[in-house]
Amino acid sequence: MSVRSGQPSNEPGELLVPAIPSIYAAHLVQLAARWQIPASVLLEGTGLHEAQLDDAQARVSPYALRLLFQRAVELTKEPGLGFYFGLQLKLSSHGSVGFAAMTSATLREALKVAERFLALRAPFLSPRIVEAGDNAALELGSVFPFPDSAVRGFVQSAYAA
Numbered sequence: 001m002s003v004r005s006g007q008p009s010n011e012p013g014e015l016l017v018p019a020i021p022s023i024y025a026a027h028l029v030q031l032a033a034r035w036q037i038p039a040s041v042l043l044e045g046t047g048l049h050e051a052q053l054d055d056a057q058a059r060v061s062p063y064a065l066r067l068l069f070q071r072a073v074e075l076t077k078e079p080g081l082g083f084y085f086g087l088q089l090k091l092s093s094h095g096s097v098g099f100a101a102m103t104s105a106t107l108r109e110a111l112k113v114a115e116r117f118l119a120l121r122a123p124f125l126s127p128r129i130v131e132a133g134d135n136a137a138l139e140l141g142s143v144f145p146f147p148d149s150a151v152r153g154f155v156q157s158a159y160a161a
Contacts (some may be wrong), residue, residue, distance in 0.1 A: 082157030
């Protein structure tokens with residue numbers, strides 16, 4: 001899914017293009033196991049397969065990832081699942097974007113890296129730095145169509161953690 005100026009593409013076919021690193025799906029499968037949700041059950045109907053998640057170079061489509069988020073929320077029935085997911089993700093989970101943020105001299109520079117490059121890893125997010133005096137925060141908006149409020153809450157919680 002391409003994002004132009006913080007807006008999703010108008011081409012619905014791009015939602016089916018594998019563009020998001022599979023590590024996010026792999027982490028969610030690992031997390032759901034804490035609620036005794038087998039990978040095969042979680043992945044059912046998403047078009048994703050366990051072997052695909054073991055491949056560091058694999059990509060998943062935004063549509064498949066949304067289905068996975070939705071299934072995880074429904075199957076675990078855990079309102080804080082997004083928060084737990086966000087805590088499980090380390091900066092290194094975000095590949096070169098995370099490593100660039102880790103090597104930044106200041107937190108503000110790390111936030112600027114995230115603002116500029118996060119869409120390469122999570123094209124459904126629209127990051128923006130909000131500054132007030134000496135303070136800065138990264139505000140994350142979603143440019144992905146989340147029709148389900150539980151899924152929207154999952155994504156917002158995950159990336160706010």
